[in-house]
Amino acid sequence: MNLYKDTHLFGLVMNMVQDLEMNKLSSNDVKELKLLRNECLDKKLIKKNLFIIMTGVIQTECGNGNITDFIREGEVLFVQPIRNDTQQEWLPEYKAITSCKIIQVSKEFFLNFSSIKPSYMELILQMTANKLMYVMNDSRKYDLSVEERFDFSLAELGHCLGEQVEDNSFVLPRYINKNKIASFSKTSRKYTAQRLQLLEKRGDINAVGNNILISSIGF
Amino acid sequence: MNLYKDTHLFGLVMNMVQDLEMNKLSSNDVKELKLLRNECLDKKLIKKNLFIIMTGVIQTECGNGNITDFIREGEVLFVQPIRNDTQQEWLPEYKAITSCKIIQVSKEFFLNFSSIKPSYMELILQMTANKLMYVMNDSRKYDLSVEERFDFSLAELGHCLGEQVEDNSFVLPRYINKNKIASFSKTSRKYTAQRLQLLEKRGDINAVGNNILISSIGF
Structure with missing residues (x-):
């Protein structure tokens, strides 16, 4: 769980969203998504898009309601399924626990656009690496x-x-x-x-x- | 813990390493690092570099010997410290449990070079996102x-x-x-x-x- 809101990174993300929005090629490239309380992010959408949480809180569930993390305003979700032990595609469940406003950006569009603006991909990499570190920090509790x-x-x-x-x-x-x-x-x-x-x-x-x-x- | 060796990604990483090696500007940009068994990756090095594990196994410790993950051949380590509850910089301990051969790439050089080859940053992003998913998958066990x-x-x-x-x-x-x-x-x-x-x-x-x-x- 990210312990601190990184307002500097959030500012950079907001600028990026504005730029992506202005340069989108189709309405599906960048769009606003609303989740109601208890609604889950669609797994098909997760595969094809990255998400920026504008308002609200999402919980990450790993197997049968087992809460392992929370994602909130200013955070980014860039994930893809892995093959797990059952050899099947696996992803956590991402469930809104308040109503949420989310910006959805097509991965394909984003990766293309980043070839002109590599700093955007660097930003998503940095935020993904941050999340990994916060999850690791949280795992101290299991000991x-x-x-x-x-x-x-x-x-x-x-x-x-x-x-x-x-x-x-x-x-x-x-x-x-x-x-x-x-x-x-x-x-x-x-x-x-x-x-x-x-x-x-x-x-x-x-x-x-x-x-x-x-x-x-x-x- | 990454359950599968992704040989496709490893192939891409190997090509990238070769390209980075050929185009490095100083000997510090890309170099080989050896860790002895029980040796830890230096935290100052971790801040400034990313790492590609060529041979060997590294364990990730989160607080006082608490093992939370293992990293092996073909995996990438791109991390940075977070501020944790004590407001101090925090990073897991990365400890070699076999002798390891690692390629160390300066983050500064890598991020600059990726502006010409954005696919490299995409690759590191993809591998970091994979690691996050495998850690999430592993956390199913706590329930x-x-x-x-x-x-x-x-x-x-x-x-x-x-x-x-x-x-x-x-x-x-x-x-x-x-x-x-x-x-x-x-x-x-x-x-x-x-x-x-x-x-x-x-x-x-x-x-x-x-x-x-x-x-x-x-x-």
Whole structure:
């Protein structure tokens, strides 16, 4: 999960989108896509296009609702299926968990256009390499104890998707419910409920209406 | 972990390396690097270069010996540090677990050269996106039971690093010892030893000298 919004990269991406939009050869080369909450990105579309998330949050599911990552505003999705163990084409499921506005750019058009503007491909490469590093950073949690893994995941969720209210305090958005916390932290729903209760008793988190305020949990 | 060797991509990478080598402007632009067993890739080098693994195997460690991936012949490493939770630059540790021969290409030279040959950057982008997908595919295991996760990881290790002896049988190389299996499968060394014993009793694996033959474990 990308812990920081890279506003510099996002600025470059916005300029690129504008340029691609102005130079598109057909309406399919660059277009806006809207996803409703709980709608998945079409796998056929994923193969042929790259995506820039303008607003909203998408969760990456690897097998049967198993949440492994979140993608949000300013991030780029450039992926292609691999052959996995069953020898079949495999891709994660990319599911909108809020309504999303996405710019869809045809890979073919993009790769052609990048031959004139190689800096665009460099940008997508840089953002893809960043995502890989953030996924690696997140995987540190699998070597931790259950408590540590839970707290690490909760801190990540707050840091990445929460609204910052103080220096190290974040309010989790409502769409990050207990099920999502359990799936992302690889703990059970029962454990999640118990741990949240304990953290609240200790004053590390607080319920603010239906939201969770995370005030003193580190990674 | 990349389950398949993509010989087509490797061919393209080999041609690229030759071309870059022929057109380098200084000896630092493209050079051969050797790593001894247990030697780590220098982080300063990682920031300034991309790497193509010619022979050998590198393990990716995310925090304190926690193995999350393996990189082998034909793969490319294009990464850069991210800021993580401690606000510091973070990169995994890339540690050779066999002696390795690697081609090191200066990122600056590569990005400049790619403005003439954009297909090279496309190739690195494609390989980086592939790696991200394989890491995602591997993360399916974190949603499994301990037994399933262990077997999934063992099958991956066999498939990726083993020598194929029959259709679905693989001999694990010796450098994949019990410690590495435990770390990669996120189980304890004790559990690993017990599970291997049980699998052997069931006839799913066999000890062949000091090597493990995996004969009937699926993902």
